[in-house]
Structures are given as structure tokens and as C-alpha cells.
Amino acid sequence: MKTGKLLPAAAELHAARRRHLTDDQLAMTHTIDETTYQRYLAALLAGDRAGCARVVQELVAAGAGIKDLYTDLFQRALYQVGELWERQRISVAVEHLATAITERMLPLVQAQVFSGPTRDRSIIIACVADEYHQLGGRMIADFCELRGWRGYFLGADTPLPDLLRLIVVRRPALLGLSLSIFFNLPALLKALDAVSSAHPDLPILVGGQAFRWGGLPALQAYSNVFYIASLDELEQQMLAYE
Ligand code: B12
Numbered sequence: 001m002k003t004g005k006l007l008p009a010a011a012e013l014h015a016a017r018r019r020h021l022t023d024d025q026l027a028m029t030h031t032i033d034e035t036t037y038q039r040y041l042a043a044l045l046a047g048d049r050a051g052c053a054r055v056v057q058e059l060v061a062a063g064a065g066i067k068d069l070y071t072d073l074f075q076r077a078l079y080q081v082g083e084l085w086e087r088q089r090i091s092v093a094v095e096h097l098a099t100a101i102t103e104r105m106l107p108l109v110q111a112q113v114f115s116g117p118t119r120d121r122s123i124i125i126a127c128v129a130d131e132y133h134q135l136g137g138r139m140i141a142d143f144c145e146l147r148g149w150r151g152y153f154l155g156a157d158t159p160l161p162d163l164l165r166l167i168v169v170r171r172p173a174l175l176g177l178s179l180s181i182f183f184n185l186p187a188l189l190k191a192l193d194a195v196s197s198a199h200p201d202l203p204i205l206v207g208g209q210a211f212r213w214g215g216l217p218a219l220q221a222y223s224n225v226f227y228i229a230s231l232d233e234l235e236q237q238m239l240a241y242e
């Protein structure tokens with residue numbers, strides 16, 4: 001397992017820092033101002049889709065890019081939703097509603113996704129079997145398409161035999177696998193074994209929150225697997241294959 005083809009040590013350090021930063025500390029590095037973020041979060045927790053859409057549209061009109069919106073607005077807000085849910089400050093219903101609203105915010109920025117030149121490169125992105133957290137993978141697919149790649153996003157809970165068949169058909173330059181739940185690590189390892197054995201030259205990018213709680217040592221056995229901790233690292237990694 002490698003944590004970045006170009007700067008493995010820096011990537012390792014960056015990943016370690018991210019895992020130990022609190023949300024308040026991370027807020028200091030956010031590109032979207034705090035008042036706007038809090039307005040979005042309040043609308044999200046209130047189930048106010050129109051209010052969320054207004055904030056997103058204002059930010060887009062002011063020139064905010066996909067990377068900022070995805071990480072500093074959508075991702076940050078959902079991480080906070082997760083913490084509120086974990087501390088039982090909000091119900092499962094409110095968390096589900098916030099997630100559903102977020103999924104409906106992504107189309108508001110799709111115009112940006114296809115705005116650049118296209119490249120003759122493709123990536124398949126999937127959540128492993130039993131993994132239902134699909135928004136992160138979807139954002140990664142959008143981000144790859146923003147860079148001109150064709151992004152085949154398969155969504156949640158992808159059966160391994162079907163993933164293997166699609167790799168044969170589409171012959172992607174990269175495969176991305178998403179894992180949020182640490183207990184799903186065996187499903188990821190099973191996928192890494194099967195894909196690496198059938199396609200030893202296919203680089204596999206792995207990401208998701210399971211690795212905030214460990215899991216990295218299990219990837220060390222694979223020389224074709226790269227753990228990606230951020231969109232910046234993903235950008236670096238893709239550059240190497242363009
Ligand atoms: C929404 C949500 C759900 C929804 C997901 C629906 C959906 N449509 O996706 C549902 C209701 C299904 C759900 C279920 C569960 N959830 Co949940 N969920 C969340 C929540 C609130 C938001 C997830 C999200 O979308 N985050 C925003 C995205 C953008 O962030 P991200 O996934 O981290 O993605 C970014 C990076 O990680 C990375 N990345 C992600 N994938 C990939 C892939 C590649 C290739 C690359 C390069 C990068 C990359 O790039 C993304 C963009 O920056 C989180 C809270 C949180 N902290 O995120 C909990 C959370 C992930 N869930 C949690 C838990 C415990 C569960 C359940 C076990 C609860 C239960 N008892 O039933 C189940 C498990 C279901 C399953 N088998 O998968 C825990 C996980 C703890 C852990 N890691 O073990 C969290 C962290 C909540 C918490 N604070 O405890 N959940």
C-alpha cells in the first residue's frame with residue numbers, strides 16, 4: 001500500500017494530521033466563511049432544502065469551486081450531522097433527511113463538472129459490498145470528471161463479481177474503492193485480492209472514513225493500492241496517470 005505516488009511521506013503526514021484534527025481546528029482551514037457555513041448547516045438540520053439551495057447558489061454565483069463546495073460545505077456539514085447523531089442530539093430521521101438534501105444539492109453544481117477539456121482516461125468508483133455510504137464516492141467521481149476523466153460511479157453495495165466484470169468491459173486506468181465502515185474492511189480486502197489477482201497492473205485508490213479509525217496497516221500487503229486522504233492527494237495521484 002502506498003499513500004501517494006509522488007509524495008508518500010507528505011501524504012502520510014497529511015493523513016495523520018487530518019485524522020487527529022478536531023472539527024474546530026479543521027474549520028480554520030475552510031475556504032467557505034463561517035457565517036455562510038452555519039447558515040447552510042442550520043437549513044440542513046431544519047430540513048430546509050430551499051434554504052440549502054439558496055446558500056449553494058449564492059456560493060456558486062460568487063465563484064466557489066467544486067472542491068470547496070464538496071469538502072468545506074457538504075462534507076463538513078455531514079460530518080457534523082454524524083457527530084450530532086452519534087451524541088443522540090438529532091434523530092436518525094433528521095440525519096437521513098440531511099443526507100437526502102445533500103444528495104439533491106450536488107446537481108446544482110454539475111454544470112462545473114463538465115466545464116473543462118476531456119481526457120481519454122476513465123476510472124471506476126464503487127463502494128464495496130455492504131457499504132451504504134455512497135456520497136463520498138460520488139463526489140470523487142464528480143471530481144474525476146471535473147478533471148476530464150470519465151467517471152463510472154457504481155454507488156453503494158457493489159457485488160464483487162459485477163465489479164470484476166465491469167473492469168473487463170470498461171478497462172479503466174484506475175479503480176477507486178470507498179469504505180466508510182471499519183467493520184466492512186474484510187469486504188474491501190476481498191475486493192483488493194480479487195482485483196489485484198485478475199488485474200495486477202490496475203492501480204487501486206482507496207478512500208473513506210474507515211481509515212480514520214485504523215485499517216491502513218491491512219493495506220500494506222498491496223503494492224498496487226494507494227490510500228487517498230484528500231481531494232488534493234487525489235489530484236496528485238491522477239496527474240501521474242494523465
Ligand atoms: C449519511 C450517513 C449514513 C447513511 C448513508 C447514506 C448515503 N446515501 O450515503 C446511512 C443511513 C446508510 C448510514 C448507515 C450507517 N452508518 Co453512517 N453516516 C452517515 C454520515 C452522517 C454522513 C456520510 C457522508 O456522506 N459523509 C460525507 C462524505 C462526503 O464524506 P466521506 O464519505 O468521508 O467522503 C470523503 C472522503 O472520505 C473521501 N472518500 C470517500 N470515499 C472515497 C473513495 C476513494 C476512491 C477516494 C480516493 C476517496 C474517498 O473523499 C470524500 C470527499 O472528500 C456519517 C457521518 C460522517 N462523519 O460522515 C455517518 C457514519 C459514516 N456512519 C456511521 C455508522 C456507524 C453507520 C451505521 C453502522 C449505523 C447503524 N448502526 O446502522 C450504518 C452502516 C451502514 C453500512 N453498512 O454502510 C459512522 C461510521 C463509524 C465507522 N467508520 O465505523 C459515522 C462516521 C457516524 C458516526 N459519527 O459515528 N450512514
